[in-house]
Amino acid sequence: MTNSAFTPRVFSGIKPSGGLTLGNYLGAIKRFVGMQGQMETIYCVVDMHAITVWQDPKELANMTREVAAGYLAAGLDPSQSILFNQSQVAAHAELGWIFNCVARVGWMNRMTQFKDKAGSNAEKASLGLYAYPSLMAADILVYHATHVPVGEDQKQHVELTRDIAAKFNHDYKVDFFPATEPVIEGPAMRIMNLRDGTKKMSKSGESDMERINMTDDADKIAKKFKKAKTDPEPLPETVEGLASRPEARNLVEIYAALDDTTPEAVIAQYPGAGWGTFKPALADLAVAKLAPISVEMARFMDDPAEIDRILASGSEKARAIADPILKQTYDIVGLLRG
Numbered sequence: 001m002t003n004s005a006f007t008p009r010v011f012s013g014i015k016p017s018g019g020l021t022l023g024n025y026l027g028a029i030k031r032f033v034g035m036q037g038q039m040e041t042i043y044c045v046v047d048m049h050a051i052t053v054w055q056d057p058k059e060l061a062n063m064t065r066e067v068a069a070g071y072l073a074a075g076l077d078p079s080q081s082i083l084f085n086q087s088q089v090a091a092h093a094e095l096g097w098i099f100n101c102v103a104r105v106g107w108m109n110r111m112t113q114f115k116d117k118a119g120s121n122a123e124k125a126s127l128g129l130y131a132y133p134s135l136m137a138a139d140i141l142v143y144h145a146t147h148v149p150v151g152e153d154q155k156q157h158v159e160l161t162r163d164i165a166a167k168f169n170h171d172y173k174v175d176f177f178p179a180t181e182p183v184i185e186g187p188a189m190r191i192m193n194l195r196d197g198t199k200k201m202s203k204s205g206e207s208d209m210e211r212i213n214m215t216d217d218a219d220k221i222a223k224k225f226k227k228a229k230t231d232p233e234p235l236p237e238t239v240e241g242l243a244s245r246p247e248a249r250n251l252v253e254i255y256a257a258l259d260d261t262t263p264e265a266v267i268a269q270y271p272g273a274g275w276g277t278f279k280p281a282l283a284d285l286a287v288a289k290l291a292p293i294s295v296e297m298a299r300f301m302d303d304p305a306e307i308d309r310i311l312a313s314g315s316e317k318a319r320a321i322a323d324p325i326l327k328q329t330y331d332i333v334g335l336l337r338g
């Protein structure tokens with residue numbers, strides 16, 4: 001069976017593991033909102049993934065609301081998309097267990113993100129952190145989602161999702177789960193850390209100076225770009241000149257993504273420009289794009305009960321899709337249910 005047998009459906013999620021960054025906005029949220037209306041869209045605050053590393057319980061609840069506020073402020077419309085937090089839909093965890101029994105230890109051992117996140121002390125990492133890509137496969141496949149917009153760093157996990165779906169279909173001799181497509185396109189698929197162009201910008205990164213937060217004010221944004229690491233050379237005359245300059249390329253890609261254009265067009269606008277010209281222009285553009293969203297985020301955060309209502313109502317809609325798929329999975333596997 002091919003994917004054309006499945007209703008086109010988008011699923012993606014963000015962990016409430018810290019404040020949202022410019023990487024989350026450009027690599028995820030902005031694109032999620034762009035897919036709204038084109039097909040069915042389901043967006044999740046994946047709180048069960050957040051607890052794969054320690055989260056303070058009070059902070060976790062607040063962060064969950066803040067990620068929801070980020071989605072809503074950026075234009076996610078709860079009447080067009082399903083928006084909810086993962087832990088309210090038990091089917092994710094239930095299918096996740098079944099997938100733990102489908103995925104192979106050897107596959108998990110190849111996941112580069114576990115190696116990055118666990119670092120040199122993998123023995124002390126939680127079992128959840130190791131197994132999380134299998135829960136992520138369940139997040140996606142419990143909706144039979146066909147398209148998953150993600151940043152470049154999540155490509156390997158979407159590929160694993162396809163492997164799990166294929167092995168399940170093969171082992172149980174069914175055509176039940178689709179081969180999900182990762183959707184990774186545009187100039188901002190891997191926004192790098194502002195202090196180290198070889199590392200991804202992450203909300204759980206160590207220093208606040210290495211990332212732009214969606215809630216940073218104009219002064220902070222200007223300061224962070226001003227201090228962003230670069231080489232001493234000015235911008236090149238053509239985009240090829242960025243090839244071996246990760247920090248310069250990153251700043252040009254951020255500009256392009258914020259301005260809905262291409263790195264080529266940015267270089268054509270600023271050929272040979274020095275950092276004293278380009279960095280303030282980039283900061284102004286980032287402020288112009290982010291300020292209205294952070295104002296909206298603050299407005300949503302002033303009414304947490306309303307966010308909780310939106311998430312509860314989204315969870316109900318999500319369960320209406322996920323529960324029948326989970327029940328069919330139980331039947332295929334031979335798990336008795338009443």
Ligand code: ATP
Binds near residue numbers: 021205
């Ligand atoms: P954490 O440090 O806790 O892993 P994170 O910033 O990596 O946080 P996630 O919740 O893991 O955020 O990822 C949410 C989405 O944002 C994913 O689709 C991921 O690919 C995307 N994303 C995260 N960081 C970046 C980045 N630097 N550039 C582009 N996309 C990103």
Ligand code: MG
Binds near residue numbers: 202
């Ligand atoms: Mg991440």
